Amino acid sequence: MTASIQAPKKKRVRLSPEVRKQKILEAALLEFSEHGFGAATVERIAGRAGLSKAGLYAHFTSKDEIFEALLTQVLRPRFEAEQWQLLPGETVREAIDRFIDLSYENLMQPRTIATLRLLIGESARAPDAIKRWRDEVILPYQRAQQAVADLCVASGWMRESALTRRFELVGAPMLYAALYAMLFCEGEAGEEVAALREAHRQLLHELLHNGDAGPAAQ
Amino acid sequence: MTASIQAPKKKRVRLSPEVRKQKILEAALLEFSEHGFGAATVERIAGRAGLSKAGLYAHFTSKDEIFEALLTQVLRPRFEAEQWQLLPGETVREAIDRFIDLSYENLMQPRTIATLRLLIGESARAPDAIKRWRDEVILPYQRAQQAVADLCVASGWMRESALTRRFELVGAPMLYAALYAMLFCEGEAGEEVAALREAHRQLLHELLHNGDAGPAAQ
Amino acid sequence: MTASIQAPKKKRVRLSPEVRKQKILEAALLEFSEHGFGAATVERIAGRAGLSKAGLYAHFTSKDEIFEALLTQVLRPRFEAEQWQLLPGETVREAIDRFIDLSYENLMQPRTIATLRLLIGESARAPDAIKRWRDEVILPYQRAQQAVADLCVASGWMRESALTRRFELVGAPMLYAALYAMLFCEGEAGEEVAALREAHRQLLHELLHNGDAGPAAQ
Amino acid sequence: MTASIQAPKKKRVRLSPEVRKQKILEAALLEFSEHGFGAATVERIAGRAGLSKAGLYAHFTSKDEIFEALLTQVLRPRFEAEQWQLLPGETVREAIDRFIDLSYENLMQPRTIATLRLLIGESARAPDAIKRWRDEVILPYQRAQQAVADLCVASGWMRESALTRRFELVGAPMLYAALYAMLFCEGEAGEEVAALREAHRQLLHELLHNGDAGPAAQ
DNA sequence: AATGAATGAGTTTTCATTCAT
DNA sequence: AATGAATGAAAACTCATTCAT
Numbered sequence: 001m002t003a004s005i006q007a008p009k010k011k012r013v014r015l016s017p018e019v020r021k022q023k024i025l026e027a028a029l030l031e032f033s034e035h036g037f038g039a040a041t042v043e044r045i046a047g048r049a050g051l052s053k054a055g056l057y058a059h060f061t062s063k064d065e066i067f068e069a070l071l072t073q074v075l076r077p078r079f080e081a082e083q084w085q086l087l088p089g090e091t092v093r094e095a096i097d098r099f100i101d102l103s104y105e106n107l108m109q110p111r112t113i114a115t116l117r118l119l120i121g122e123s124a125r126a127p128d129a130i131k132r133w134r135d136e137v138i139l140p141y142q143r144a145q146q147a148v149a150d151l152c153v154a155s156g157w158m159r160e161s162a163l164t165r166r167f168e169l170v171g172a173p174m175l176y177a178a179l180y181a182m183l184f185c186e187g188e189a190g191e192e193v194a195a196l197r198e199a200h201r202q203l204l205h206e207l208l209h210n211g212d213a214g215p216a217a218q
Numbered sequence: 219m220t221a222s223i224q225a226p227k228k229k230r231v232r233l234s235p236e237v238r239k240q241k242i243l244e245a246a247l248l249e250f251s252e253h254g255f256g257a258a259t260v261e262r263i264a265g266r267a268g269l270s271k272a273g274l275y276a277h278f279t280s281k282d283e284i285f286e287a288l289l290t291q292v293l294r295p296r297f298e299a300e301q302w303q304l305l306p307g308e309t310v311r312e313a314i315d316r317f318i319d320l321s322y323e324n325l326m327q328p329r330t331i332a333t334l335r336l337l338i339g340e341s342a343r344a345p346d347a348i349k350r351w352r353d354e355v356i357l358p359y360q361r362a363q364q365a366v367a368d369l370c371v372a373s374g375w376m377r378e379s380a381l382t383r384r385f386e387l388v389g390a391p392m393l394y395a396a397l398y399a400m401l402f403c404e405g406e407a408g409e410e411v412a413a414l415r416e417a418h419r420q421l422l423h424e425l426l427h428n429g430d431a432g433p434a435a436q
Numbered sequence: 437m438t439a440s441i442q443a444p445k446k447k448r449v450r451l452s453p454e455v456r457k458q459k460i461l462e463a464a465l466l467e468f469s470e471h472g473f474g475a476a477t478v479e480r481i482a483g484r485a486g487l488s489k490a491g492l493y494a495h496f497t498s499k500d501e502i503f504e505a506l507l508t509q510v511l512r513p514r515f516e517a518e519q520w521q522l523l524p525g526e527t528v529r530e531a532i533d534r535f536i537d538l539s540y541e542n543l544m545q546p547r548t549i550a551t552l553r554l555l556i557g558e559s560a561r562a563p564d565a566i567k568r569w570r571d572e573v574i575l576p577y578q579r580a581q582q583a584v585a586d587l588c589v590a591s592g593w594m595r596e597s598a599l600t601r602r603f604e605l606v607g608a609p610m611l612y613a614a615l616y617a618m619l620f621c622e623g624e625a626g627e628e629v630a631a632l633r634e635a636h637r638q639l640l641h642e643l644l645h646n647g648d649a650g651p652a653a654q
Numbered sequence: 655m656t657a658s659i660q661a662p663k664k665k666r667v668r669l670s671p672e673v674r675k676q677k678i679l680e681a682a683l684l685e686f687s688e689h690g691f692g693a694a695t696v697e698r699i700a701g702r703a704g705l706s707k708a709g710l711y712a713h714f715t716s717k718d719e720i721f722e723a724l725l726t727q728v729l730r731p732r733f734e735a736e737q738w739q740l741l742p743g744e745t746v747r748e749a750i751d752r753f754i755d756l757s758y759e760n761l762m763q764p765r766t767i768a769t770l771r772l773l774i775g776e777s778a779r780a781p782d783a784i785k786r787w788r789d790e791v792i793l794p795y796q797r798a799q800q801a802v803a804d805l806c807v808a809s810g811w812m813r814e815s816a817l818t819r820r821f822e823l824v825g826a827p828m829l830y831a832a833l834y835a836m837l838f839c840e841g842e843a844g845e846e847v848a849a850l851r852e853a854h855r856q857l858l859h860e861l862l863h864n865g866d867a868g869p870a871a872q
Numbered sequence: 873a874a875t876g877a878a879t880g881a882g883t884t885t886t887c888a889t890t891c892a893t
Numbered sequence: 894a895a896t897g898a899a900t901g902a903a904a905a906c907t908c909a910t911t912c913a914t
Contacts, residue, residue, distance in 0.1 A: 014873055034342045039256020042909060054911080055874045063909065120400050121339025124252050130401055162420035169417055172394040173387050179397065182338050183348055199387060202380035207425070230891065230899055238898085260884065273899045275885070450894055470778050475692020478888060490890080491895045499888065556836050557775025560688050566837055598856035605853055608830040609823050615833065618774050619784055635823055638816035643861070666878055666912065674877085696905065709878045711906065 013050065021059050024049040025073055028066050033114035037067060037122050071126055074115050075133040077141070084145045084170065092157050092208055100201045103171065107178055108193060117182045142168045152208075159210045173200040231268060239277050242267040243291055246284050251332035255285055255340050289344055292333050293351040295359070302363045302388065310375050310426055318419045321389065325396055326411060335400045360386045370426075377428045391418040449486065457495050460485040461509055464502050469550035473503060473558050507562055510551050511569040513577070520581045520606065528593050528644055536637045539607065543614055544629060553618045578604045588644075595646045609636040667704060675713050678703040679727055682720050687768035691721055691776050725780055728769050729787040731795070732760075738799045738824065746811050746862055754855045757825065761832055762847060771836045796822045806862075813864045827854040 015023070027048035031040045042063055046056040060066045086095050106112060123130060149167040152158040163169055177196040181189045233241070245266035249258045260281050264274040278284045304313050324330060341348060367385040370376035381387055395414040399407045451459070463484035467476045478499055482492040496502045522531050542548060559566060585603040588594040599605055613632040617625045669677070681702035685694045696717050700710040714720045740749050760766060777784060803821040806812040817823055831850040835843045 012874055017873080020873080036254035036256045036339055038254045038258070041907085051873085052875050053909085054876075057910070058873055061910095117338055117341065120335055120397070121254055123335065123401050123403055127403065134402060162417050162424050165420075166413065166417035169391050169394070169414070169421065172390040175394045175397055176387070176390040179338070179393055183341050184352060185341055185345065195384070196387070199380050199384035202383075203387065206380050232892070232898055235898085259882090269898090270900050271884085272886080272901075276898065279885095281884070448895055453894080456894085472690035472692045472775055474690045474694070477886085487894085488896050489888085490897075493889070494894055497889095553774055553777065556771055556833070557690055559771065559837050559839055563839065570838060598853050598860050601856075602849065602853035605827050605830070605850070605857065608826040611830045611833055612823070612826040615774070615829055619777050620788060621777055621781065631820070632823070635816050635820035638819075639823065642816050668877055668913070671877085695903090705877090706879050707905085708880075708907080712877065715906095717905070 017059060020049070020051070021069075024056060024059060024066065025070050028070050029074065029111065029114055029118065032067065032070065032122070033118040037063075037118075037125055042066075067122075067126070068129070071129045074118075075129060075137065077137045083141070084148050084167075086148070086152065086157070092152065092210070093205060096201065096204045096208060099170075100174075100197065100204070103174055104177075104193075104197050107174055108181060113178060113181045113185075116178060120182070145170065156210060158208045161207055163207050170204065173203065235277060238267070238269070239287075242274060242277060242284065243288050246288050247292065247329065247332055247336065250285065250288065250340070251336040255281075255336075255343055260284075285340075285344070286347070289347045293347060293355065295355045301359070301366075302385075303366050304370060304375065310370065310428070311423060314419065314422045314426060317388075318392075318415065318422070321392055322395075322411075322415050325392060326399060331396060331399045331403075334396060338400070363388065374428060376426045379425055381425050388422065391421065453495060456485070456487070457505075460492060460495055460502065461506050464506050465510065465547065465550055465554065468503065468506065468558070469554040473499075473554075473561055478502075503558075503562070504565070507565045510554075511565060511573065513573045519577070519584075520603075521584050522588065522593070528588065528646070529641060532637065532640045532644060535606075536633065536640070539610055540613075540629075540633050543610055544617060549614060549617045549621075552614060556618070581606065592646060594644045597643055599643050606640065609639065671713060674703070674705070675723075678710060678713060678720065679724050682724050683728065683765065683768055683772065686721065686724065686776070687772040691717075691772075691779055696720075721776075721780070722783070725783045729783060729791065731791045737795070738802050738821075740802065740806065740811065746806065746864070747859060750855065750858045750862065753824075754828075754851065754858070757828055758831075758847075758851050761828060762835060767832060767835045767839075770832060774836070799824065810864060812862045815861055817861050824858065827857065 024045065027045045028040075030048060031045045034040075040063075042056060043053045045066065046053045049056065060069065084095070084099050086092070087098075090098075119130060146167045149158065149164050149170075153160050153164050158164060173196055177189075177193045177200075180192055180196070183189075184192075242263065245263045246258075249263045249266060252258075258281075260274060261271050263284065264271045267274065278287065302313070302317050304310070305316075308316075337348060364385045367376065367382050367388075371378050371382050376382060391414060395407075395411045395418075398410055398414070401407075402410075460481065463481045464476075467481045467484060470476075476499075478492060479489045481502065482489045485492065496505065520531070520535050522528070523534075526534075555566060582603045585594065585600050585606075589596050589600050594600055609632060613625075613629045613636075616628055616632070619625075620628075678699065681699045682694075684702060685699045688694075694717075696710060697707045699720065700707045703710065714723065738749070738753050740746070741752075744752075773784060800821045803812065803818050803824075807814050807818050812818060827850060831843075831847045831854075834846055834850070837843075838846075
């Protein structure tokens with residue numbers, strides 16, 4: 001009873017480098033996203049990661065290195081699941097629903113919002129990494145989406161429109177919702193995001209649905 | 219030792235408090251948006267504003283006060299012109315074009331992008347100001363837009379859709395473009411933004427245009 | 437009515453240099469004694485003296501100069517009245533009463549206490565001035581007192597004692613009271629000082645009074 | 655480049671927090687008493703304590719905290735030895751001598767004089783601490799002294815007088831000497847203090863000695 | 873791997889002092 | 894004589910980073 005009250009002095013915990021590094025990066029993401037790189041302190045990152053400042057320096061040689069490691073980790077492609085596609089035997093309507101659900105699920109995670117906020121807030125600090133990310137992750141992803149969309153249109157599954165011609169716009173309302181979440185942090189944005197999500201779903205249904213036609217109608 | 223060789227000693231420039239304060243806020247917006255609040259330095263802000271550090275402190279009593287003053291200035295409503303509306307004798311098509319042109323013109327200004335980037339990066343620092351901004355500026359603006367849209371739909375000028383039912387989405391692609399500009403700073407985003415803008419225009423035309431109908435068709 | 441409430445902007449008041457200088461020194465004494473030389477600010481001194489910082493510099497060229505001017509003014513001899521002496525036809529008892537009353541009246545003035553506090557607090561800053569003060573003001577004063585005392589003893593008016601042999605001790609309880617006032621500022625010391633004063637008076641009566649004797653008794 | 659020429663880089667000296675804190679307080683007393691709180695610099699205190707400014711801030715969070723810690727330490731009661739009292743088998747004369755010797759020994763230590771000077775110079779900065787010190791240290795001490803004196807008088811050991819009625823005055827000449835030491839720092843006051851001390855001793859002997867009487871004479 | 877104590881290089885802030893009016 | 898705006902120098906305080914254990 002005494003120990004729990006009077007002794008927050010954490011016993012020295014020894015973890016494997018991999019585990020600790022991951023903890024540190026996790027902590028850094030929170031800290032950077034909350035305060036910005038400049039106002040973030042190594043001490044707080046270390047605290048959140050459960051070790052001392054000096055301990056942290058056994059794993060990373062500088063605050064900058066943490067930032068870079070964080071970026072590399074966070075900007076790695078992770079889009080497989082949310083990829084827009086038509087699974088065999090699936091209708092466009094179902095594909096839309098799956099896309100909306102998976103994408104919002106992913107994008108609206110606090111961790112993802114934090115990442116986005118960090119990228120935007122510190123865009124001037126790592127323009128190259130961000131550019132590379134765009135070229136190697138975002139653009140390929142969008143091209144793949146566009147290809148699928150073109151196919152769907154060509155095969156009559158989807159109605160042609162300004163949207164299918166520039167299919168990256170398919171996610172615009174979702175990013176608008178993400179912006180909302182970035183600005184009005186802490187749950188307050190929850191309801192609004194949910195509403196936007198449904199409106200988004202509806203909109204896609206209306207925009208992409210090909211009346212009663214479709215290959216099946218041939 | 220002569221003036222021609224080593225005299226970068228700027229003559230003391232004396233300005234009225236209003237002018238100087240404005241210069242300082244202008245400088246602060248740049249500095250904050252570029253480095254984030256934490257990594258911004260008062261010295262650089264002062265330099266950009268054309269006076270010394272100590273001189274700056276004659277106008278603002280702390281870095282925080284500068285930040286707050288900046289927010290108050292920058293979050294003041296300035297939406298009149300871009301308000302979605304139907305001017306007398308104007309077709310929906312023309313209203314859409316005007317909306318797109320005015321809004322992109324405004325939103326894509328470097329100053330506005332910088333402001334948005336700052337808001338997002340520092341959203342945790344001034345949640346109250348941001349919340350007030352949403353309640354007193356953003357929400358009223360959206361409500362007014364929705365009202366106009368409802369009217370247009372009721373009178374048959376615009377086709378009903380998921381978009382008209384949640385009309386705030388009308389700007390989503392534009393904010394997506396703004397996000398692009400925030401992330402990939404420095405003109406590189408220019409072409410992409412221009413393309414998105416046209417796609418956005420097209421999309422609105424297709425979505426809102428009421429076939430050949432409309433009141434005129436009555 | 438409006439002016440009195442909304443406009444504390446003091447109209448530029450122009451005073452003769454002598455008057456203004458005196459006001460400044462008065463203000464400086466308060467400020468220095470309250471905060472110490474180091475923590476005193478020229479701005480506050482100027483404010484207390486009723487002009488602006490820059491205005492003050494028209495009268496004194498530096499903070500140090502103010503300090504020195506203050507010292508010279510404040511360390512000037514002002515002891516005539518309180519000089520220990522026997523006025524013609526006066527008994528020792530009456531002389532004691534007069535000495536006590538005049539001395540306490542003088543020493544316990546807030547201004548005098550402030551001066552003492554300043555001297556002690558800043559004794560390291562102006563050791564020479566203080567030494568000169570001792571040599572030119574204090575010591576002569578004490579010598580004169582001692583001379584009178586010796587005379588009184590020689591003529592049988594006063595009883596010889598350790599006190600008359602080192603007559604500067606005659607004021608010791610008073611300085612003890614002054615110490616009290618310096619430490620426990622703001623009136624709280626008032627009662628204690630009054631009590632000490634009466635005890636002091638009694639003590640001198642008892643110590644110096646020569647029984648029923650005296651020259652008259654010869 | 656060799657160590658013998660230009661190597662004032664002090665080796666990092668690592669001390670336990672207790673030792674270091676004590677060193678810092680010691681240094682602070684010197685620095686504060688020499689320059690006053692306002693003109694004292696943390697850097698100089700750190701230097702005197704043998705570490706860097708930043709190192710100092712690992713032990714105290716602000717200049718003010720140093721000041722307060724210093725006060726608390728320095729205003730702790732330390733009077734046992736100097737307490738006025740009659741040891742068994744001791745004459746009043748011997749008690750007086752002991753009192754004088756112990757008290758002057760203590761009060762005239764440079765450290766004590768420095769403390770007093772600091773208290774007076776900064777009395778406005780910490781009125782509460784000083785008041786508490788008076789109530790909890792000084793007044794009890796004086797009451798104890800008075801009680802002993804009353805006893806001595808009642809038992810005939812000491813002659814009744816204005817002094818025994820307000821026994822706190824027993825130390826007045828000593829404080830007068832301390833004042834002297836505070837003002838005319840640096841040993842110059844030495845002789846004067848020694849002379850005052852002997853006069854003080856004489857005075858007490860004369861004042862308190864009960865002729866040849868005393869309980870023993872009964 | 874981990875830490876507490878220590879530090880150098882800033883950063884914010886203050887302030888005595890100057891300048892133009 | 895007086896002032897508001899401006900400045901250089903210094904002081905308090907912070908923080909990324911190192912060292913010895």
